[in-house]
Amino acid sequence: MNLIIDLGNTRIRYFVFNNNNEIDSSNLDLSDWEIELKKILDSYPSISSAIISDVNGSITREIENFLSQIPLIYCSSELNLPFESKYNPFNQLGSDRIALITSSVIEYPKENVLIIDLGTCITYDILTSNAIHLGGSISPGHVMRYKALNKFSGKLPLLEPEMVYKVIGENTEQAIHSGITNGIISEVKETINYYRKEFKFLKVILSGGDAQKLSKTLKNTIFANKNFLAKGLNFILSSNINK
Structure with missing residues (x-):
């Protein structure tokens, strides 16, 4: 086991x-x-x-x-992994991203895959159909945006994070909720649109704590269940522990 x-x-x-x-x-x-x-x-x-x-x-x-x-x-870049990466230096690629990319190789072999992890940070990783990781991007996550608005402004309150899809906020609290939620949605949609133009037949995977909430607003995405990352780690462990 x-x-x-x-x-x-x-x-x-x-x-x-x-x-x-x-x-x-x-x-x-x-x-x-x-x-x-x-x-x-x-x-x-x-x-x-x-x-x-x-x-x-x-x-x-x-x-x-x-x-x-x-x-x-x-989990690290030094292990035997089922993909190559253009990330430079490779050892700066986080272990969570390595696991998600590995799981994508296993679940969707020979397909172009965009993996979006909606956690503390939002990470985007693009994997080609020949199992080459080209890189991606990182931006602040849902909770982090609330903390940043409070910390780096003089008067904005620290609110309990919510997913509020109403665009027009009628007071400061509503405006913060709207700006954060719809800012993330717009960012994710635009990133997906960019990669769809660059890569044919693209599979889009959503994972992380906020994935289920956001998946309702995004078309043609695959919500990855809670053990998607764990499957990747299990594969890496099985491929390396006796090597």
């Missing part, structure tokens, strides 16, 4: 795979990582290897020490 650990900026997700089949998962605050990890290891003593995708770095060594009896690798 494989243990997949997706360590994000605010949350941690665990997945247990038996070969290519996900058999368990959990999604929790970073502060609860140790209790849940112990529970998983007690429940699945057959776990024989693990992989960590880490975009945070705050508790990585603690987890590594906790898993000292299990062969462990970190």
Whole structure:
């Protein structure tokens, strides 16, 4: 069995795979990582290897020490991967993006794919039909935009993030919600339009915490389920742990 650990900026997700089949998962605050990890290891003593995708770095060594009896690798550009990349330097490509690109190669072989991850940041990655990653772009995510407006302005309040599709805001709060939501929608739509002109028969994948909400406003996209990234990590682990 494989243990997949997706360590994000605010949350941690665990997945247990038996070969290519996900058999368990959990999604929790970073502060609860140790209790849940112990529970998983007690429940699945057959776990024989693990992989960590880490975009945070705050508790990585603690987890590594906790898993000292299990062969462990970190998702990185140094591993054996099912795609080539034009990203330069390649080691600056985040582990989450590497996992999503890998999953796209597996799920949509020989197809042009645009992967959009709507998380803390919004990342765009373009993968060609011959499994070459050309690069992409990064912009602030939904929550980050609220924090930026508050931090870098004198009077704008810090609001609880919402998806508000009404364009015309009739007060400051509505205007902030509208500007952020519709700004993201416009950005994503325009990026998709650009890549559709450049690449024929393009598959567009949406993943991340805000993907399900935004997928309703976007035509001809594929909403990736919650374990899309985990599938990529499981493939990477299986391809590298005994290499």
